[in-house]
Amino acid sequence: MGSLLPQLAIDLSRPAPAELVALFPVPVREVQLEIGFGGGENLIAQAQTKPDTGFLGIEPFVNGMAKALAAIDQLELQNIRLHFDDATSLLAWLPDASLSCIDMIHPDPWPKRRHWKRRFVQDATVMSFARILRRDGELRFVTDIADYAAWTLQRFIRSGDFDWTAQCADDWRTPWADFAGTRYHAKAARAQRPPCFLTFRRV
Ligand SMILES: C[S@@+](CC[C@H](N)C(=O)[O-])C[C@H]1O[C@@H](n2cnc3c(N)ncnc32)[C@H](O)[C@@H]1O
Incomplete structure (x- = not known):
């Protein structure tokens, strides 16, 4: 972790490059977050299957960071x-319309009412997602907690900056x-709590 993280860490003390693809040592066509x-399971798998996409991971x-670094090192992901x-x-540092996709x-x-203010999805964060996603870019959110799904839907829909892409129930039940x-x-699967997959498209 000691030697690889400094090479891969994003330096927020410098302004972001005009084109985020410049953060990567290999040519990439777009950048996801x-x-x-x-533990990085989804991030690593995505980076393996999409070598022409650059990935920014926050943890x-x-x-979790140590686990992801070990996988990046072993698989030599660039x-x-x-x-x-x-x-x-990092959200504040990213340029406008610089990402094609954000995964949460x-x-x-934070299931208790008195902790709801700690939830990452708030009206202000939805605004910052809208700023950094390009038009037609996607924010993908999955949770097994029904109340957090409803909370998130409400905030994205009322923002006016996103369309919820679901046409039928299968669209939010299917990964x-x-x-x-x-x-x-x-x-969540072991606990038999079905997940809810929400996809929002930047309008
Ligand atoms: C419930 S865990 C889920 C981890 C992983 N996505 C998974 O599905 O196994 C939530 C993760 O979000 C991270 N996290 C919590 N608050 C965060 C924040 N403000 N910024 C970035 N990550 C955060 C935690 O460290 C934790 O790893």
Whole structure:
């Protein structure tokens, strides 16, 4: 972790490059972001299957970051850059319309009412997602906590900046075609809590 993280960490003390693809040592056509990647299962799988996409991964939990770094090292992935901190600072640093996709996979649900203000999805974060996603870019959110799904739907719909892409119930019951699963996703399945996959398109 000690030697690889400094090479892959995004330097927020410098302005972001005009084109985010310049962050990567290999040619990439577009850039995606995963917020709170945990152990990195989905991030690593996506980076493997889409070598011409650059991935930014954010995770403040040290064990998760160490696990992702070990996989990046072993697989010699060149299309991942990392942020080992809270997501807020990186979101503020990213240029307007610079991302094609943002994934939030089982973000902390904070089920108690008095903790709802800690949920990552708030009106202000939806505004910042709208700023950094390009037109037609997607924000993909999955949770096994029904109340957090309803909360998130409400905030995206009222923002006016996103369309919810679902046409029928299967659209939110079925995983995205490229979804690789994560530790929390498996935990929800074991507990028989069905996940809700929400996809919002930037208008
Ligand atoms: C419930 S876990 C899910 C982890 C992983 N996505 C999965 O599905 O296994 C939520 C993750 O979000 C991370 N997290 C919490 N608050 C965050 C924040 N403000 N910015 C970035 N990541 C955050 C936590 O460290 C944790 O790894």
